[in-house]
Amino acid sequence: MAEHPIPANVSAQDPLPARSKGRAAFPAQGVPTIHRVNRMGLWTLYMKEVRRFFKVQTQTIWAPAVTTLLYLMIFTVAMGQGGRQVLGVPFASFIAPGLIVMGMINNAFANTSFNFLAGKIQGTIVDYLMPPLSEGELMLGLIGAAVTRAVLVGLAISLAMAFWPGVTLTARHPWAIVWFGLMGSILLSVVGLVTSLWAEKFDHAALITNxxxxxxxxxxxxxxxxxxxxxxxxxxxxxxPFFYVISGFRYGFLGQSDIGATNAAVFNGALYLGLLNVVLCGALYLLLRSGWKLKS
Structure with missing residues (x-):
């Protein structure tokens, strides 16, 4: 049988040409194709988690808005009669920001407390462990999706409250709304991930919630x-720490807070939440690197 000649631009040791009809060849062995950050993998994980909760948006986004409106109605009727004012504003306007951020952080926790726990119970934990994602990328994708859900819930609740009589929402300090909303959502996302690492069944996660x-x-x-x-x-x-999330977020709307009598007290509360999140994220990173409760 006659042997096929080897083209001049291809060595005998490398059977695959560098370029074949305009298509990129497979990289040589030992040459990394993913460098410092796996952007495609990170984006894929983030979108997977977002689509997971968005498929049941009636339960994950709109139901919390209805529940929060019920809280507003009950407490306004029970405690807001007779033109009662707190911090110089009507009672309904006082509790509205706290209810918004409470719905945000609770749903951030619910989103991440489900991730690893469901994987361990259903046997699909390999979907998180096998992809070429570092521990930091895994954290970023899961926390980013939880914060996205929290923001959507916050917007849904704010939209519903905009039509509620007696509630006035004016952004007096937008930086406080953004900072305390994000810090609270990240805080509960991290706590939820630690819970899903620790828990062996759904009862354990419910224990932390309740x-x-x-x-x-x-x-x-x-x-x-x-x-x-x-x-x-x-x-x-x-x-x-939840006190600083609630009061700081309220400060963004009312311009007043029970954190302290000065704006410096609010800044100190913001700094406290930021440092706490850094510490908790570092602890979660170390837990993921050790494979605690994930790898045998």
Whole structure:
């Protein structure tokens, strides 16, 4: 049998030409095709998570808006009668920002607390572990999708409240709305990811929701100012990071806050949340690198 001649531009050691009819050839062995950041993989993971919750948007976006409106109606009827004012504004306008950001952070937690837990229970955890994504990229994709859901929920609640009588939402300090909204969403996204790492069944995630997230949210000053509390309970409230999320977000709309009497106190609260998120993200990164509860 006659042997086919090897073209002059192709060596005998490399059977694949560098270019074949205008199409790029496979890279040589040992040559990386993904460099510092796997942008395509990160975007794919982010879109996968966004499409997952967007497929059931009635449950993940619009249902929280309805639930929040029920909170607003009940507490306005129960505590806002007789023209009651808090921080110089009607009671409905006082609690509205807190309800908006409360819905945001609760849904951020719900989104990430489902990721690894569902994968471990359904046997699809390999979908997160096998792709060529670093721990940082994995965190960024999952947290980014959770924050996206939180922002959409916040917009849906704000739209619904815009038609509610007695509620006035005016952005007096847009930076505070953006900062405290994002920091609160990232905080609960990270806590949700740690929960999904730790949990072995859905009951474990529900345990964190019912006995940690819900009490801290309800006792964060959403429906009251902490100045009305006993000094001992005021000190406890100031340790609760949710208090700074709620009060800082409210400051963005009302221009007033029970964090402190000065704007510097609000900036300190913003700094506190930022540093807390950095610490928690670092701890989550180390947990993912160790493979805790993920790899045998």
């Amino acid at each position: 006995f940690v997230i819900t009490p801290l949210t309800m006792l964060s000053g959403t429906f009251y100012v902490i100045h009305n509390l006993h000094p001992a309970f005021q000190a406890i409230s100031r340790v609760n």
